Amino acid sequence: MIDTSQAIGLGSNATMKFCSSCASTVTLRIPAGDNRPRFVCDSCHTIHYQNPNIVAGCIAEWEDRILLCKRAIEPRYGLWTLPAGFMENGETAPEAALRETYEEARARVQLNSLFTLFNLPHINQVYLIFRARLLDLEFGPGDESLAVELYEESAIPWEKMAFPAIMETLKLYFADRAEGHFGTHIGDIERQQGEPRRYRIRMLDNPAAIRNLSTPDSSP
């Protein structure tokens, strides 16, 4: 289940006006002993921390093809992505990846290692994408997908991909597959100013090599 306000990075509390403990007003200020602004209650002085969210998902493999989902929800309605979504309280990242893969693609997989960790500081998200083995061909669109299909590399709809972290993950995946060895890749994706959307990508193992990426759609 994806909340659109989270998906576009606002977070549920980003515009906090009132204290969730006592209903008094809050003020954005730097608490004593801290070094960054927080929403602090004017009455009970509770500090309301806000932290990044994890998006967990997988590359589900079947022979030389992988599973993509066509989004039935905003943002990026109608564009393609890997099955992935927000990790919930009380679950592990692998459990979140399995759950999202079933919810969005009705697919059962066995998870392999972590393949990419992408930081998206402009929307306070961390993507964790695992490699996975599709267990059977009984998959299909869940409520949040218009279609779910297996794609071989040459057929990937690069011009219709929804999210930069997923595009980068797939590029790294096919590059590693060609070399016969899958690593764990850590990188940052930062949105640049203006429209259409452009991103700057930097990998932890080679921070000097900054690349640029555009996504096909400029919808919110």
Next chain:
Amino acid sequence: MIDTSQAIGLGSNATMKFCSSCASTVTLRIPAGDNRPRFVCDSCHTIHYQNPNIVAGCIAEWEDRILLCKRAIEPRYGLWTLPAGFMENGETAPEAALRETYEEARARVQLNSLFTLFNLPHINQVYLIFRARLLDLEFGPGDESLAVELYEESAIPWEKMAFPAIMETLKLYFADRAEGHFGTHIGDIERQQGEPRRYRIRMLDNPAAIRNLSTPDSSP
């Protein structure tokens, strides 16, 4: 900066009573189209999602020794840990690890690859610990540390370690170092019922091999 209520897993909103948008009461219920309980506003119907937090830190290496911090704050006051803390909005996980390493140990490091990802679903946390190279010996205790010291393997104070995810990370680190190859290890640590604190550990690459771990202290 560590908030104790987060460190013990309550989260700032775990006991939410009022809507942070309109100050009306909230009810814990399953929203339409969702499948798990959320705090939902009785008046404006805002859904207040709560998600796991990331703790980022590093194993800072200097020759055959690594940097440990003795905690000057609760929980686990006086026990030892790696420099690590909550990732903030607007930063990347590597930036969070660098910042926490400076805040807690006044140490400057160059980050290497991701070494462990531990899920702690009972407290809604994901630990991301990187390997890192200490750049010089000008380190010392920050506000949240009583002491910061370099330890060789034989001197690690295993009986005085603060957190199970850090103990497991160090065990894996020394095992990998002995084999001459560092991997990226993904695992779950789940707290068992009762006191003293006991944990069950399961690694993604060998889920059948479940181990048990106790931590030395049973303070909150």
